Amino acid sequence: MRDDVGLLxxxxxRRSAGRLLDTAPDDAEVERLxxxxxxAPDHAYLRPWRLVLIRDGARGDLGDALAQASGNPAQALKPLxxxxxxAIVLCPQQHPKVPEWEQLAAAVGVVTTLGLLMHAxxxxxxxxxxPHLDARPVREVLRLADGERALGFLYTGRPDAEDGRGPRPQPDPAAHLSTLGRDDRIVNGSPGVVR
Ligand SMILES: Cc1cc2nc3c(=O)[nH]c(=O)nc-3n(C[C@H](O)[C@H](O)[C@H](O)COP(=O)(O)O)c2cc1C
Incomplete structure (x- = not known):
């Protein structure tokens, strides 16, 4: 962990890496992170997700599934x-108070937090x-049960200093913020004040 750098x-x-170099966290480090x-927040602690580590030759199996799903042999190289x-798998559960969208939100929270921790x-x-996450060959290679849904893959590796990605565009938080009852701005297409 980089103890010398603060959380903020x-x-x-953190950036989404364009290119990743070889060497990755081992199983023990992944488990710790x-x-x-x-x-991450998780309504009723349902833990409605599972993660599948795909390393070495298993990446080829996933690549074969993507190639079969897409009809494009070049897709076989993507996981390499x-x-x-x-792999992030949503495992929705029936719950009287936690609808599926909240379970998706909880899973996204875990993935987002894990990305930050990996960076740390x-x-x-x-x-x-x-587009092929739900195709039968991909479902089969991930051994998805009925009702489970793949949410994608957290590609993970050693950062490449020559990634070639420029700085992230400056975010504009004010364009997404309003104070109820205090201003009348249009925020993200909607009135900031509900009357
Ligand atoms: C649900 C989700 C799906 C994504 N899918 C892809 C993808 O298929 N390919 C890709 O290169 N990046 C993908 N990204 C990463 C975004 O492109 C990335 O976050 C965005 O470009 C902003 O870059 P930054 O994270 O460095 O700010 C995805 C991100 C999310 C949250």
Missing amino acids: ELVGT VGLAMT RAPLLI AGWATNWRTG
């Missing part, structure tokens, strides 16, 4: 872009999706 700076410097990521892919530990990540 870590959050501000996932344990920390599980502090990182030494470790962490000196690794780089990129959450990648694509």
Whole structure:
């Protein structure tokens, strides 16, 4: 862990990596970081997700599934872009108070937190999706049960200083913020004040 860097700076410097170099966290490190990521908010602690580590030759199996799903042999190379892919699987549960969208939100919280923790530990990540997540060959290779849904892969590896990505565009938080009862601005297309 980079103890010399504060949390605010870590959050501000995380980027989705364009290119990832070989070497990745081992299973013990992944487990430790996932344990920390599980502090993300989770209504009723349903833990409605699972993660599948895909390393070495298993990346080829996933690539074959993507190629079969897309009919494009070039897709077979996609998982080879990182030494470790962490498949994110949503496992929705029936619950009287926690609808599926909240369970999706909890899963996203874990993935987002894990990405930040990986960055804090000196690794780089990129959450990648694509149009074939729900195709039968991909479902089969991930051994998805009925009702489960793949949310993508956290590509993980060593950061590349020559990544070629420029700085992130400056965010404009004010364009997404209003104070109820105090201003009349249009925020993200909606009135900031509900009357
Ligand atoms: C649900 C989700 C799906 C994403 N899918 C992809 C993807 O398929 N390919 C990709 O290169 N990046 C993907 N990204 C990463 C975004 O492109 C990335 O966060 C965005 O470019 C901003 O870059 P930054 O995270 O460095 O600020 C995805 C991010 C999320 C949250």
